[in-house]
Amino acid sequence: MFQKYLTYYFLLLILSILICSFILPFLFQKNIKFPQTSSDFIWPTPNYFTITSKYGPRKAPAGGASTFHSGIDIGAPEGSNILSICDGYISFTGFKGAGGYTIIVSAPPYQISYCHLNPEFEVSVTEFVYKGEKIAKVGPKYVKETSNNPYRDSTGNATNGATTGPHLHLTIRENNLAINPLQFFSNIIEQ
């Protein structure tokens, strides 16, 4: 008698494990494509296509900004929507040095950084996002003073990283090495 129940319990246990490890993840998974190809990428700021600073060597425009520009700056007003250029998952949200408030999307072999964002993040780490999904808004020039933000302009007010005004800084890394983002958008942006 006892033996019979034990068999039932055992079967029930096996069934629960199967449901949890295979069936539930299958139901809730997002169909994300990896790896991506460059032709998959879309432009992050609808309606705004002006490159205010290109990728490569430059004179630093703001105190603390690098002389080698690791990405491109796209001129867009504060509050403009920023779309994910590809499928991926959020691997970082927070204040990140000269980039100010930053979101990083991982899409192996690429990592895409979106910088100088509105600090009220609308996505969180480990969340999956689709290409074209709104992930952030262009942030303000000035932000609340925090201990991890050393960036100030001549007024003495804390800035959103090393920035002279609202814009989106976009860095694309391939296997952790920054590359020129414009190579992915040659169809829409003249170089």
Ligand SMILES: [Zn+2]
């Ligand atoms: Zn920049």
